[in-house]
Amino acid sequence: MDLDYKSLLEKALADITPLVHNTPVLSSTKINEISDAQIFFKCENFQKTGAFKMRGASNAIVNLTPEQKSKGVVTHSSGNMAQAVSLAAHNLGIAAYIVMPENAPEVKKEAVSAYGGIVTEVESTIEAREAMAKKINQDKGASMIHPSNDLNVIMGQATSAMELLSKHSDLDHVLTPVGGGGLVAGTSLAVNYFSNDCTTIGSEPEVVDDAYRSLQSGKIERNDRIDTIADGLRTHLGDINFPIIQKHVSHIITVTEGEIIQAMRLIWERMKIIIEPSCAVPLAAVLNSKEFFRKKKVGIILSGGNVDLGKLPF
């Protein structure tokens, strides 16, 4: 049976509106000049915890049963999802168990603790992280929340594009970065059900172009290399979000590391806002495909702003 995505999206928006910021949409005269397009930036870098992940985490948690809520949630992440699950759980009064690699920066562990997350440190391998998350899931009965391959998480991430489209109903394209696939899948559903003649386009660093290759081969591809500055985009798609992406994402544009850094700097200097490198990938895509986007109205989901100020690429 086909899911009634439209109703699920409407429910997600209603459920999480009290829990997250309706983030502002900004534009830059100069960037519009440079791109010869009209770009509307949806600023999830201003979202609670500094990233769109707060939407998916909140929607996953709010949809738990009372019994599930009483046992808490568990996720493994060293990044934005760890903070998002911690705060979303805290706001709803439930426990959050966060499995983090022992070599994660202290500042990230502290941020998670400050949001109320209960940190368990493990060896820095995906196997160790998954094993510990599974153990907590079994021992405590805590519900596992996957950062991208979970239908409620995907619906939560969709709400950013829904808010954007409610302000700007006449966009030609909406772009997101593609990491684990939750944001682009949710966005493509929002665009499909809540816009006219708008398409969703993904964007990815060339060196971690797993989603680009997955759309070509028809199966979930992985990355051999992960040496991109866009550290949020190193992961691969999942079996829940991939079919959505296949059906609703028009195509994926890949960009070089230099193009990412240049786009990041352009946003910092011209818009005076702080975005993380992963977040600059869609603008890099617009600028490396200028002919395609010329004179178009383009929405870009600026995914997050959590960046180590001591390690800037410029």
Next chain:
Amino acid sequence: MDLDYKSLLEKALADITPLVHNTPVLSSTKINEISDAQIFFKCENFQKTGAFKMRGASNAIVNLTPEQKSKGVVTHSSGNMAQAVSLAAHNLGIAAYIVMPENAPEVKKEAVSAYGGIVTEVESTIEAREAMAKKINQDKGASMIHPSNDLNVIMGQATSAMELLSKHSDLDHVLTPVGGGGLVAGTSLAVNYFSNDCTTIGSEPEVVDDAYRSLQSGKIERNDRIDTIADGLRTHLGDINFPIIQKHVSHIITVTEGEIIQAMRLIWERMKIIIEPSCAVPLAAVLNSKEFFRKKKVGIILSGGNVDLGKLPF
């Protein structure tokens, strides 16, 4: 005869509203927690040219007579006023002569040229800059625009606080940094004529506390040292703005260089917006005078976001 400041303020707001951005007002849950106050940040870092100076420059130029406009304007500045006068003049279709020190960073000269300003380079002394500006004033008949000691400039700077107060009419205090005095003077007039029971408080680096000392001594004091990171605040007050400041500014809080850097970092990390060091001084003041501001509603004019990303203090 006393000036009818209220009418002048209303006229300035009406005149420049089409020429500048009505900048957003942002808040941060975390910074409110840390300060135990409610802070409303008026984001002039998002203003055209990246600083509030665009308001004063626009208001000065729009008030010129047709004959004056035909002869252009002249200012000397290596900073935000150079860009503001260039763009404001360009937008109104008149010539802008900008005297800049020959050792000003190339990127600043290029920015001024990109906005249409006609750059004349001189030796890097205040005497050389003033002499050249005066020569252009005499040779070309171009009207001199002083960055802070000019009534129309002061009225233009006031419009930021007017916009802030129109959204948040119940503020207890409004804070600005104090450099040449145009912003704090204008803000204090806006607060006096367009709020109830609100006071204007200035904030200054300890090492360039000329305005603090001027309010104590009753005459315009100057700085012996200028070694502050807040490079926009090294100048002294002028004979037009000082009487306004004496009458309408409640007091001035001074802060250390460390407090400035800490406040700047807090805004970057928590609010994900880029501000220049001068702009962090009012938040530093709120945080070093916590008892005074506890539970108060505080407006802060975030004055600008033009910072050299290659030279950050953290």
